[in-house]
Amino acid sequence: MKRLLLTLAATATLAVSLPAAAQFQKSEDAIKYRQGAFNLIAAHFGRVAAMASGRAPFDAKAAAENAALASTLASLPFGAFGEGTDKGLPNRAKADIWKDAAKFKAAGDKMVAEMGKLDAAAKTGSLDAIKAAVGGVGGSCKGCHDDFRAERYSN
Template structure:
């Protein structure tokens, strides 16, 4: 029984390690974070366009796009490690790590709330959540993007 528990714990740890991206070069990290953030933005924009009346509302598309944005926004932060400066990232990211992490967490939370709102299928719920989600993204960009 002990060996079974040890094997399960080891498998869990190995799976966790595999979930964290690794980068051969700083440029790989920059490309990764830019790609994930761009894809997140495209999904977010699809929902924002529906909420703003710039696109026809489709509840299933809104739900799928918001869910995808909520998953994608969790990914880029590991690519802002030491030595990965560059791209459009402000040096403030590396100088003010606590503020950056707080801004990233706020954006994750607000985009997560958007996904929950979109899951209801209610355009009004999406409209209520899109503003705070967009504001959290903008606040991070204003502080940490060049």
């Protein structure tokens, strides 16, 4: 029942968020949206990663729930990187996001795909499968951060 409620909540969030993402009135709104989405993804992925690394006790049900949420949320921030959303609030987005949009899109697509693999692995309940999938997600996140995320916030 809890899993069904989480799925419904995530689906409702997605249904409401996608139209909003396409309609940002100000760059500040887009920046807040994508930062919030990345924070949620990091929180849910972090719970699974902590289990995979042994920093938290393994709970197959919690891992599956958090992986499902992270996977559902994974595509949300990318709609908030439209033209002109590089300024307005402090953020860590590098100009390369807009200069090489195809490479950025590919990096985002890879992260979404890796999150899907994590979701599938977590559904098996196998800690070994989750560990392997966590590595794939971590690698995709690192690759994108290396290319598209500044070390410091802009002014």
